[in-house]
Amino acid sequence: MSATPKGTAVVTGASSGIGAIYADRLARRGYDLILVARNKARLDEVASRVASAAGRVVKTITADLNDKADLKRLETIFAADSSITMLVNNAGVGALEPLLRSDISAMEDMIDLNVKALTRLTYAAAPVFVARGGGAIINISSVVAVAPEVLNGVYGGSKAFVLAFTQSLHKELTDKNVRIQVVLPGATATNFWDAAGGAVENLPSAIVMQSDDLVDAALAGFDQGELVTIPSLPEAADWATYERAREKLIPNLSLSSVPLRYRAAAAA
Numbered sequence: 001m002s003a004t005p006k007g008t009a010v011v012t013g014a015s016s017g018i019g020a021i022y023a024d025r026l027a028r029r030g031y032d033l034i035l036v037a038r039n040k041a042r043l044d045e046v047a048s049r050v051a052s053a054a055g056r057v058v059k060t061i062t063a064d065l066n067d068k069a070d071l072k073r074l075e076t077i078f079a080a081d082s083s084i085t086m087l088v089n090n091a092g093v094g095a096l097e098p099l100l101r102s103d104i105s106a107m108e109d110m111i112d113l114n115v116k117a118l119t120r121l122t123y124a125a126a127p128v129f130v131a132r133g134g135g136a137i138i139n140i141s142s143v144v145a146v147a148p149e150v151l152n153g154v155y156g157g158s159k160a161f162v163l164a165f166t167q168s169l170h171k172e173l174t175d176k177n178v179r180i181q182v183v184l185p186g187a188t189a190t191n192f193w194d195a196a197g198g199a200v201e202n203l204p205s206a207i208v209m210q211s212d213d214l215v216d217a218a219l220a221g222f223d224q225g226e227l228v229t230i231p232s233l234p235e236a237a238d239w240a241t242y243e244r245a246r247e248k249l250i251p252n253l254s255l256s257s258v259p260l261r262y263r264a265a266a267a268a
């Protein structure tokens with residue numbers, strides 16, 4: 001109640017897990033909320049709990065982000081509602097099965113949600129935030145973005161897209177007063193695992209974070225101005241080293257000359 005009003009945050013996938021915790025924490029920080037998911041009953045339960053705990057205005061939009069018309073309906077809200085100052089692109093699904101056992105239609109649906117919907121909502125929010133000279137976009141990726149061997153490869157690929165897309169977005173929007181963050185959760189105790197056909201209880205407890213710890217750490221990273229936040233990673237310096245190595249490659253990734261190792265092989 002006492003927090004300074006900060007405008008409205010749109011949180012996708014807010015009916016459970018990480019998204020529901022974001023809703024709670026952002027409301028306590030002074031945001032009004034628009035919560036989005038498919039399950040109306042669960043969404044309404046989160047909305048009334050969060051609204052009464054934080055005393056903020058919480059609206060819900062029941063929408064399937066895999067449905068073109070629902071997605072379009074949401075996209076138009078960014079242009080129409082000038083109170084919106086934050087987008088948390090959190091809705092997402094995963095899979096545990098390897099390629100040879102996965103159903104291609106389920107993989108396509110996963111790409112549509114994790115990649116296409118996130119991209120379309122970002123395209124709806126970013127120009128509006130730039131035009132207003134402020135706003136924030138938080139994209140939920142996963143540690144599998146940099147460890148695609150760990151779970152299903154399409155899931156890892158979809159989350160690598162979210163990381164790369166957000167890094168590029170940051171470069172484009174950095175001087176436009178729009179805050180950008182990508183969060184890479186490790187295994188987190190949510191419905192994600194049941195929905196993906198597994199059980200979080202089967203994982204060693206030492207690698208599983210609770211969703212409230214995850215979101216609190218992610219928001220601490222946001223407050224510290226991080227672009228990439230990996231809540232589980234003990235040493236921030238390890239990510240900095242990884243990034244420096246990646247950035248060192250960039251000037252040499254496109255050159256006219258063929259390196260000696262390939263010229264020698266071609267001549268043999």
Ligand SMILES: NC(=O)C1=CN([C@@H]2O[C@H](COP(=O)(O)OP(=O)(O)OC[C@H]3O[C@@H](n4cnc5c(N)ncnc54)[C@H](OP(=O)(O)O)[C@@H]3O)[C@@H](O)[C@H]2O)C=CC1
Pocket residue numbers: 012013014015016017018019036037038039040042063064065066090091092093094113140141142143184185186187188189190191192193195
């Ligand atoms: N839990 C984990 O170990 C990890 C999770 N993540 C990521 O965190 C994010 C949140 O997942 P998490 O909280 O763990 O899992 P949950 O399953 O608890 O939450 C997923 C949310 O997405 C919503 N959602 C799913 N499909 C759609 C859809 N088609 N349209 C609209 N909303 C949809 C769900 O609501 P509803 O069913 O009501 O539509 C739910 O609110 C995801 O992007 C996930 O990839 C990343 C790394 C690890």
Ligand SMILES: N[C@@H](C=O)C(=O)O
Pocket residue numbers: 094142143144151184185186187188
């Ligand atoms: N990040 C989690 C899933 O996306 C995991 O590490 O299992």
